[in-house]
Amino acid sequence: MLLILLLLLAVPVLVWALRSRRRARASNHPADGRPAQGESMAGIPRFTVVALGTRGSGKTMLLSSMYHQLQTPTDRSFFLTAPYEQVMLLNQWFTKAADTDQDWPSGTSVAETRSFTFTVRTRTAAGRVVPVMGLDYLEYAGGLLTDSQEPGSTRQADLLRQVAQAHALIGIIDGHWLRRWLMEGDPRGRMRLQQSLTSMISLMLMATCPVSFVITKWDLLRDLEVDENARLHQVRKRLMSNPGFRDLVRVHSTDRVIRLIPVSAVGPDFAELDAEGEISKLPDGQLEPIGVDIPLSAVVPDIFAQVEQAMEREHLEAALDQIRAGTRIGPTAATAELGEYVSRRATRALTTLIPGAGFLGDAALAFFDSDSSASIDRRFDLNERLDRTADEVQDFQQARRRVLRDLQSRVDVLEGRLPTSRLSAAED
Amino acid sequence: MPSVVSGVASGWPFLVGPGRRRDFSTLLAPDFLVTDRAHGVLTDIVSAPDDGTVTVLPITAPGGRRLTLVFRSHLVTAADLANASTLANASTGPARDEHSRPLRLAYGFVVPDGQVVEPAEADLTHALNAGLAVYRRFLDAEEEFTVRSSTGFRLQSRTVELAPVGTPAYPSPSGGVALAGPDRRQGGLLLAGALLLGAAITGLLLQSGVVGGDPGTSMTPTPTATPSATATPSATAAVADGLRRPRAGG
Numbered sequence: 001m002l003l004i005l006l007l008l009l010a011v012p013v014l015v016w017a018l019r020s021r022r023r024a025r026a027s028n029h030p031a032d033g034r035p036a037q038g039e040s041m042a043g044i045p046r047f048t049v050v051a052l053g054t055r056g057s058g059k060t061m062l063l064s065s066m067y068h069q070l071q072t073p074t075d076r077s078f079f080l081t082a083p084y085e086q087v088m089l090l091n092q093w094f095t096k097a098a099d100t101d102q103d104w105p106s107g108t109s110v111a112e113t114r115s116f117t118f119t120v121r122t123r124t125a126a127g128r129v130v131p132v133m134g135l136d137y138l139e140y141a142g143g144l145l146t147d148s149q150e151p152g153s154t155r156q157a158d159l160l161r162q163v164a165q166a167h168a169l170i171g172i173i174d175g176h177w178l179r180r181w182l183m184e185g186d187p188r189g190r191m192r193l194q195q196s197l198t199s200m201i202s203l204m205l206m207a208t209c210p211v212s213f214v215i216t217k218w219d220l221l222r223d224l225e226v227d228e229n230a231r232l233h234q235v236r237k238r239l240m241s242n243p244g245f246r247d248l249v250r251v252h253s254t255d256r257v258i259r260l261i262p263v264s265a266v267g268p269d270f271a272e273l274d275a276e277g278e279i280s281k282l283p284d285g286q287l288e289p290i291g292v293d294i295p296l297s298a299v300v301p302d303i304f305a306q307v308e309q310a311m312e313r314e315h316l317e318a319a320l321d322q323i324r325a326g327t328r329i330g331p332t333a334a335t336a337e338l339g340e341y342v343s344r345r346a347t348r349a350l351t352t353l354i355p356g357a358g359f360l361g362d363a364a365l366a367f368f369d370s371d372s373s374a375s376i377d378r379r380f381d382l383n384e385r386l387d388r389t390a391d392e393v394q395d396f397q398q399a400r401r402r403v404l405r406d407l408q409s410r411v412d413v414l415e416g417r418l419p420t421s422r423l424s425a426a427e428d
Numbered sequence: 429m430p431s432v433v434s435g436v437a438s439g440w441p442f443l444v445g446p447g448r449r450r451d452f453s454t455l456l457a458p459d460f461l462v463t464d465r466a467h468g469v470l471t472d473i474v475s476a477p478d479d480g481t482v483t484v485l486p487i488t489a490p491g492g493r494r495l496t497l498v499f500r501s502h503l504v505t506a507a508d509l510a511n512a513s514t515l516a517n518a519s520t521g522p523a524r525d526e527h528s529r530p531l532r533l534a535y536g537f538v539v540p541d542g543q544v545v546e547p548a549e550a551d552l553t554h555a556l557n558a559g560l561a562v563y564r565r566f567l568d569a570e571e572e573f574t575v576r577s578s579t580g581f582r583l584q585s586r587t588v589e590l591a592p593v594g595t596p597a598y599p600s601p602s603g604g605v606a607l608a609g610p611d612r613r614q615g616g617l618l619l620a621g622a623l624l625l626g627a628a629i630t631g632l633l634l635q636s637g638v639v640g641g642d643p644g645t646s647m648t649p650t651p652t653a654t655p656s657a658t659a660t661p662s663a664t665a666a667v668a669d670g671l672r673r674p675r676a677g678g
Contacts (some may be wrong), residue, residue: 144451149466155471
């Protein structure tokens with residue numbers, strides 16, 4: 001009888017336990033794979049970047065090449081991670097493109113639309129590897145920007161919604177069409193470029209987020225001019241002759257710098273145009289991407305600056321939450337403890353280390369006298385925790401600043417090498 | 429259990445692919461989907477793996493009709509595009525788009541109101557031939573081309589009826605298939621019911637003094653309600669290993 005009773009009680013408990021475990025597992029391993037298990041993403045901003053480019057403009061190659069270059073911290077303070085299945089896919093694309101015995105990858109189909117969820121990570125001075133931001137990067141079939149939506153299809157509407165919600169837009173300009181127009185005098189090149197610009201201009205004019213322009217397949221334009229800056233100047237002049245593009249630059253350059261970034265996902269010694277006008281891999285081609293990390297570097301610091309204060313505040317609140325959970329004190333008491341801590345640790349100038357901490361310190365002053373009942377032991381423990389938290393927050397923020405400086409320096413190097421990359425409606 | 433109705437079902441060929449200039453779209457679709465202006469659903473969800481394996485994908489079309497799609501990819505060769513007079517000299521190399529990329533199609537057939545448990549190679553060949561005939565016309569005039577309607581043909585594939593009840597499955601945007609599991613609220617109610625039942629029986633047993641009785645007494649356990657995970661037809665992207673086909677031009 002006892003066995004039956006236990007069974008009766010065990011079934012619902014088992015069901016509840018299984019459901020709880022599934023939920024817990026889901027929260028540790030979210031479908032988008034953003035944080036690793038046990039890793040806090042509180043206070044870590046997540047940005048959506050959408051590359052606007054027509055079919056064949058090189059969006060997928062740019063993405064896989066960018067990831068390939070940024071997945072290790074060589075010559076930089078940060079690196080990118082992504083959920084394993086996405087890493088596999090990106091590596092497959094890159095390997096297929098890099099293998100001279102294999103054909104080029106086929107175009108992305110509409111059904112293959114997906115969002116890649118990257119995490120930018122860095123190693124702090126204390127040796128911790130921490131996430132500093134998340135980046136969602138949309139991969140889609142470029143025809144969704146130019147072709148009319150078929151009855152029963154919803155992908156185009158989905159794409160437009162994501163473009164409207166993006167934190168940054170990257171306009172992709174196909175270097176192959178530029179070559180056809182500028183070097184071969186092919187009117188089709190001009191027409192396709194026009195079509196491509198028209199599709200992105202209407203979307204970008206509506207946007208208030210940072211925008212950048214990228215010229216893909218830059219290696220195909222190397223014979224346009226020997227000097228790279230002069231080459232870029234020629235391209236820019238032609239682009240600015242398009243009234244829509246000029247307007248777009250004028251509108252967006254009032255608030256921030258707009259850049260024209262030449263990139264090559266394969267580099268100068270990997271492929272060439274054959275007699276039939278097709279791009280063929282060279283039998284002994286070496287794939288060495290150029291500038292593929294710069295498009296992200298150009299937009300991320302800008303979007304970061306916009307959210308920095310809110311983010312610092314959120315990060316500090318998350319750290320405080322952890323202390324609160326560990327000490328089982330209420331929000332008011334925790335704030336008061338922090339207030340007193342801030343007052344006593346004036347030499348550490350916590351508020352200058354943590355720009356968002358000022359509001360907490362101010363709020364805490366009101367509670368400064370309200371916690372006189374706290375025991376000395378508890379206070380000692382709390383102060384230790386706060387010390388640790390302050391050190392960790394400082395360590396994290398220094399690391400994040402280093403990443404942002406690193407990103408910015410890549411753009412500065414580009415501008416030093418190619419001053420023409422800085423777009424301005426007034427100069428053209 | 430679904431009943432086997434092998435050999436009696438019909439399939440409708442379809443083709444999704446890019447042109448040399450135009451991007452992916454549905455070029456051939458079942459006549460009923462074209463009539464319902466719902467054929468774009470094929471463009472949205474059909475993405476065949478490069479390795480030539482066959483995908484079987486149950487979906488619910490706009491309007492609620494349940495369909496099973498059977499498809500795989502095909503790399504277009506110059507020979508595929510040749511006419512009778514040029515076929516002899518046509519290369520088996522891949523045909524390319526204007527960006528030098530190989531043209532990859534997804535072709536197959538649609539089975540309304542039925543599940544395909546074993547796709548037949550003959551049915552896929554039939555669909556490919558129908559699709560390639562349409563594709564050749566599409567490449568001649570991509571910009572003006574509009575979707576062509578296909579009619580049903582008798583399948584050799586083994587099929588079963590779809591389960592009559594349950595929430596229809598619809599593929600998720602990632603191209604996978606959203607499994608129709610138990611509704612959360614329903615699961616919660618079942619859980620609450622199970623707990624109440626357990627508590628009630630415990631109370632009765634305690635009241636009747638049965639608890640703590642002879643440990644050697646044997647009784648049959650009372651069935652207990654638990655959330656079911658199999659209330660709806662499962663939507664799986666099954667791959668039939670035995671149906672690999674050498675890819676031309678690979």
